Amino acid sequence: MQLASASGACLALGGPSRALAQQIGFDQQRTVADMLQRLVGGRPVREQGVSLTAPALADNGTLVPVSVQVISPMSEDDHVSHIYLLSSRNPVMQVAAFVLGPWSGRAEISTRVRLAGSQQLLALARLSGGEFWFAAAEVIVTESACVDAS
Amino acid sequence: MRPGWPLLVAAMLGLGTLAQAQPQPARALAPDQLRSGLAFAGPDVQRLQADGFANPGMLWLSRGEALWAQGAGPRKQSCRDCHGRQAESMRGVAAQYPRLAPGAPQLINLEDQIRVCRSQQQQADDWAFESDELLAMTLYVTEASRGQPLHMSPDPRLAVHLQAGAALYQRRQGQLNLSCSQCHDQQQGWRLYSDRLSQGQPNGYPVYRLEWQKLGSLERRLRSCYAGIRAEPPPWGDLHMRQLALYLTWRGTGLPIEVPAVRK
Amino acid sequence: MSQGLARLQWPVVIQAGDVVKVRLLVQHPMHTGYQQDMQGRLIARNVLVWLACELGGQEVFRVEPSSGIAANPYFEFCVRARASAEMVVRWQDDLGVMGEWRQRMEVAERKTPKP
Numbered sequence: 001m002q003l004a005s006a007s008g009a010c011l012a013l014g015g016p017s018r019a020l021a022q023q024i025g026f027d028q029q030r031t032v033a034d035m036l037q038r039l040v041g042g043r044p045v046r047e048q049g050v051s052l053t054a055p056a057l058a059d060n061g062t063l064v065p066v067s068v069q070v071i072s073p074m075s076e077d078d079h080v081s082h083i084y085l086l087s088s089r090n091p092v093m094q095v096a097a098f099v100l101g102p103w104s105g106r107a108e109i110s111t112r113v114r115l116a117g118s119q120q121l122l123a124l125a126r127l128s129g130g131e132f133w134f135a136a137a138e139v140i141v142t143e144s145a146c147v148d149a150s
Numbered sequence: 151m152r153p154g155w156p157l158l159v160a161a162m163l164g165l166g167t168l169a170q171a172q173p174q175p176a177r178a179l180a181p182d183q184l185r186s187g188l189a190f191a192g193p194d195v196q197r198l199q200a201d202g203f204a205n206p207g208m209l210w211l212s213r214g215e216a217l218w219a220q221g222a223g224p225r226k227q228s229c230r231d232c233h234g235r236q237a238e239s240m241r242g243v244a245a246q247y248p249r250l251a252p253g254a255p256q257l258i259n260l261e262d263q264i265r266v267c268r269s270q271q272q273q274a275d276d277w278a279f280e281s282d283e284l285l286a287m288t289l290y291v292t293e294a295s296r297g298q299p300l301h302m303s304p305d306p307r308l309a310v311h312l313q314a315g316a317a318l319y320q321r322r323q324g325q326l327n328l329s330c331s332q333c334h335d336q337q338q339g340w341r342l343y344s345d346r347l348s349q350g351q352p353n354g355y356p357v358y359r360l361e362w363q364k365l366g367s368l369e370r371r372l373r374s375c376y377a378g379i380r381a382e383p384p385p386w387g388d389l390h391m392r393q394l395a396l397y398l399t400w401r402g403t404g405l406p407i408e409v410p411a412v413r414k
Numbered sequence: 415m416s417q418g419l420a421r422l423q424w425p426v427v428i429q430a431g432d433v434v435k436v437r438l439l440v441q442h443p444m445h446t447g448y449q450q451d452m453q454g455r456l457i458a459r460n461v462l463v464w465l466a467c468e469l470g471g472q473e474v475f476r477v478e479p480s481s482g483i484a485a486n487p488y489f490e491f492c493v494r495a496r497a498s499a500e501m502v503v504r505w506q507d508d509l510g511v512m513g514e515w516r517q518r519m520e521v522a523e524r525k526t527p528k529p
Contacts, residue, residue, distance in 0.1 A: 057344075059192035060360040060414045063484040087482055091448065095482035103474050103494055105433030110490035114446070114482050144361060144414065145342035148378035203423045206486040209441040213419060363485035364443065 032136060035086040035093060035122050040132050045124075050135035052123040061115045061141040068123040070107035070133065074100075080107035082126040089119035115141045174309075175316035178335035179349065179401070186405055187413050190339070190348040195360070199412040207289065207358040207410020210282070210365045214290025217283060222274035229287075232271065240294035245407060248311075248396045249303055257311050257392045261288050261367060279386045285365045289356045289410060296409045300353050302400040315397025318390055324381030330394075345414070350375075352398040354411025361414060368395055418442075418513025420503055428495045429524045436475070438489045440465065440505060440513070446481040460508045462487060469519065470499030495521045 036045055053067040070080045079102045085095040098109050107125065115121075118141050124134045188196060198205055218229045218236055233239040247260040258266075261279065264287050268274050277284035302308060319330045334350035341347070355368040362370075369391050373383035384390050419441040424434050440462070447459025459481060467475040474493045503515045 055194055059194040062360045062363055065194060090482045092480045092482050095480055097478040099476035103472065104492050105494035106492040108492050112484040112488045114484050142344040145345040146378045148374040203421060203437055204439055204488055206439070208421060209419055209439065209486060212421065
């Protein structure tokens with residue numbers, strides 16, 4: 001099962017090297033703590049105020065629509081300065097980093113991501129006061145049944 | 151069936167259905183059973199296609215519009231110089247392909263015709279198969295046929311190509327020893343893992359295919375099918391791919407052309 | 415000078431003070447570095463390294479994507495409109511190639527009370 005999922009992830013990415021395939025083991029997904037650690041350090045982080053919208057079952061791993069909304073007045077004194085999208089399974093953990101500010105009016109972003117297999121997505125918001133909020137979502141990504149790679 | 155003038159006139163005009171030459175292939179799918187690939191796609195793909203702004207195919211359509219007005223070749227001629235406005239001059243044109251090239255008895259698709267215009271009329275450098283320029287222009291020309299139904303021209307000379315395409319469609323090929331018909335006629339709607347098998351209709355080409363992460367032609371898609379059943383794909387420009395495309399067009403008669411279509 | 419291809423969209427009617435949702439689509443293959451071409455050779459990684467939007471000369475949005483952003487990147491973000499101004503989107507990829515897209519945002523004086 002482990003090997004099948006790892007090679008499944010290979011197919012979704014179009015055949016990476018074997019060494020990389022061994023890195024993306026089914027049981028070796030990053031935990032929430034893993035994903036938060038580098039950006040948050042020791043600062044306070046709470047699972048609140050962030051709404052992460054992603055399909056429960058993605059049509060295709062190469063294009064998955066994702067939206068993030070953070071409850072914030074977006075004023076000079078109280079606003080979201082950064083939103084990070086983090087992946088528990090992709091070769092590159094930080095999918096994207098968005099820079100916002102009071103000029104944004106609302107802390108809302110949307111984008112389309114690539115997911116290397118079923119995994120957990122994390123949206124991490126950094127607030128102007130220095131604290132962090134986050135939300136997580138599980139996305140199931142199935143393999144393309146007819147693999148033609150052309 | 152009434153004898154007399156209608157039959158005589160039709161026979162003289164050589165209309166496909168009444169031509170004495172070869173009978174048309176049998177239809178595995180009745181006209182009311184035909185479904186675009188969009189119907190088999192998931193909700194995100196459907197939403198993506200419907201989004202007039204964020205549909206990734208729109209990037210190629212913008213490019214095609216720009217290329218239409220761009221001069222090329224020694225006389226700096228643009229498509230617009232000869233053809234005027236795309237919406238008027240290209241209306242219904244994409245729906246006529248594949249067809250026989252004027253003058254030569256060669257079966258060509260829309261991409262072939264654009265390349266001929268480019269090299270012979272504009273005398274500009276060639277747009278290779280699957281180049282972004284050719285894809286963009288093909289999509290832009292096809293846009294003028296948006297919503298129009300697929301149909302095969304009643305040209306009786308196409309009958310032999312239609313039969314060849316039909317035979318190809320029924321032939322088992324490749325290491326997996328599968329024919330197009332087995333998946334796309336007999337098992338359409340069934341699931342292969344979590345994918346739903348579509349009917350393999352050609353009404354959404356060139357298509358933004360998520361697998362390719364870019365726009366691609368029908369010929370590329372058919373060659374992908376060959377790779378999928380582990381068969382040797384024919385070379386680019388092969389007659390068989392055009393015959394197959396012709397058969398698929400006939401088989402999908404009535405389905406509206408979608409521009410830009412998005413598929414997995 | 416525009417280089418590269420992008421699409422920008424916002425509402426047709428914008429009043430000063432409105433928070434406007436901007437939609438942006440950029441043409442870029444975003445090669446991950448893990449994909450192979452038809453000969454089995456690895457396609458070198460080439461993704462957008464940064465993308466920034468300026469409105470009336472002020473930066474109002476920035477993103478640092480990775481190979482985890484889908485090809486032909488799509489972004490939605492919000493910005494508070496103050497006055498008619500030009501939006502300039504600039505980006506750069508791993509190969510150092512830069513792109514730019516400009517579009518004018520028309521903002522009318524506020525007629526209805528601010529929400």
